[in-house]
Amino acid sequence: MIFYTDQAGRRRIRLLRIVPDDTKFDFMRFRRISFPLSALMSIVAIVLYFTHGLNFGIDFRGGTLMEIQVKSGQADLAKIRTALAGLELGEFQLQQFGGPADVLVRVAQQPGGEAAQRQAVQKIQAALGEGVEYRRVEVVGPRVSGELLSYGMLGLIFAIVGILIYLWFRFEWQFALGAMIANVHDLVLTIGFMSIAQIDFDLTSIAALLTILGYSLNDTVVIYDRIREMLRRYKRLPMADLLNASVNSTLSRSIITHVTVTLALLALLLFGGTAIHSFTATMMFGVVLVGTYTSIFIAAPMLIYLGVGFGRAEAAAGEAVEPIEAVESAARAPARR
């Protein structure tokens, strides 16, 4: 750490400043780029969803998943493949998972109802013999998988509506709508990412999506809170400038918080093991990459289009924001002690 000497002549620790004080980036100008860009990316994501599809896990598609560890320490995928191919279980996938001895076996849903799924497991276990340890066996029957999918989707919709109603109570309706558009956009992009990366889409993905929704909104709300405060304080400031000032004054917080969340997610991604790998990867993409971008470049400028601050001058470029203290000194309330 670096030390410096303050006015009183004491040695002090110089703290890390990722974002300098009083930034004055013109974020609102980027909306001419960010809006078309986001629209394009959303369309790409939706097209991907329909063409590439999501890699539905057994939670939603039904079927069998087995995580096996070969006791000899080195799994021979080709040998396992031949052993399983003879069982006539339809489509199956083998995947090296974690270490060299670990293999993930996925078997598609068997025709013939719930009992057929379990017979498949017994056949596989008989075919693989004694040399393997079954670390995880999951069998989801056709009825349960259908229900899990509809519950999951219903959950997402409930969460979106619930948050919308809450924001509507706390802010004006334009804010609620702006936040929602921005964050549904987040979800769409994340689903697009999951489609490209072919990440297993299962119950944990729904958890990841809901968490992304929660945290992106968290970010958006922090900026909206500031915008609302500024709207009350500066009655004549042009809207674009006001939004710029709000985003700039919360910028340091946005960046620092994203660093801490990234650090936490990074630890999970690197050390949390394969079981939650897809979960953290999705979250990393959604919260860190998309969430921040959305709050700054989509959610805030969206308010202009939704008619917040209607009647104010549209951006009067170059006009400086009144320094806070000029207004502050007049309105400063005596501090409670």
Next chain:
Amino acid sequence: MLYFSRWKVVSILLTVAIVCAFAIPNFFPQQMVQRWPQWAQRHVVLGLDLQGGSHLLMEVDSGAVRKEMLETLRDDVRRVLRESRIGYTGLAIRGNGVEVRPRESADLQQVLSKLRGLAQPVGGLLGGTGQRSLDVSELGNGIIRTELTEPAINERIRHAVDQSIQIIERRVNELGLVEPLIQRQGADRILVQVPGLGDPQRLIDLVGKTAKLTFRLVDTSVSPDQAEQGRLPLDAELVKGSQKEGGHPYVLEKRIMVSGEDLTDAQPGFDQRTGEPIVTFRFNSRGAQLFARATQENVGRPFAIVLDNEVISAPVIREPIIGGSGQISGNFTVEQATDLAILLRAGALPAPLTVVEQRTVGPGLGQDSIEKGKRASYVGSALVILFMLVTYGLFGVFANIAVAVNVAMIFGILSLLNATLTLPGIAGIVLTVGIAVDSNVLIYERIREEVRAGRSPINALDAGFSRALATILDSNITTFIAAAVLFFVGTGPVRGFAVTLGIGIVTTVFTAFTLTRLIVAMWVRWRRPQYVPI
């Protein structure tokens, strides 16, 4: 914002201390904790994904329940008509009802009223909904239809689930497992969770078997081959034999000599002559009588012991068995004999159960997951703590204290609720560490701004807190809504994530509003700062 009355300080610190104290039992070995008073024993339960175990979701075969109800109804209708000496034709099951046509149309009214007499109030005499179990109506053309009502069917399924739960409990408890969870899920499902069981197949066999035992005579008038060609006597049926005996079928009388309901006890044992594992059983007095009479009348004929429509063995009756006890042999292994004895003691399930979802985690993977979860938590926390120190210095220390208390409180509340900790749950805690500092970041950044706006240190601190807290509340409630929805939607490990995330949000807001503020206030009183070091 920086003033705290003495009682407020005390109550904040007390709350924090008490909540954290609830986490203490988690750090001591289980055996030691068990000797503590009941209220102090609450602890975090490791999820199946961490300690290994089996999760089975079973569904009562409602089709089978319905079929059985319809068959009983048909028999009832036949009995009623016979007792009243009314001629009829075309007695048959159609859809959810039984249709019959009295020969004389003059009997129509009498039949209607007799059949209506069969109906019973749904839900028993007390607490019933006033609905009847049967709808009797005239279809025209002289046909009378007796239909099972939907509430009656649902009631029976509910009853079947209740009975099944009791029987499964008995079976699982016999295995001597720790903390099994058996509960109803929805209308017709039963969730069975058993931690720390290495072999899920044994559990599935034990829980999913209907275990309907019957003793029936073998019909020797035709050979199985002849029966397969269609020469099956009217009162006999073809039942397949067990795989171990070669799987060849038997022709058995439909009539049941004695059934498993009349067993009082069953124990695994060894045959005295062959040393082979067997199951010995004892009948109750009714069963003993029935069995004695049947064996007396049929010395020299073979009879079959049938379990769930599969012949286990078919010995020949050498002499009348009047003692009310006997033994079943069938090339069992010791484990199979033990399990069969458990099944027979616990009784048969009222309806077949299907496994609709099965998730098993071996103990090895669970241990690995714990290790990985721990490592990720340590690394994640260390990184965040370091970053906060570098960014905020002394105030970073305050933030780190708040985060540490936060995590301790999460464990305290998890213990208090006896909540389940899963691997995604650990991820939720790590994420909370990342997010909990956000409330501090919001406060500190606001203070920085206020300092830049020219406020005095105390004023800046005060304004920073009061303005940031509103934001903290708003932004965390949105995440909390998402966590709450996840709790209701998710199952198993995902629900574990929702729990830690939700609790994490609550403790985060709590520490931001109280502890962080208190620490800063105490620092201000102690140092009287001329300058805010952030």
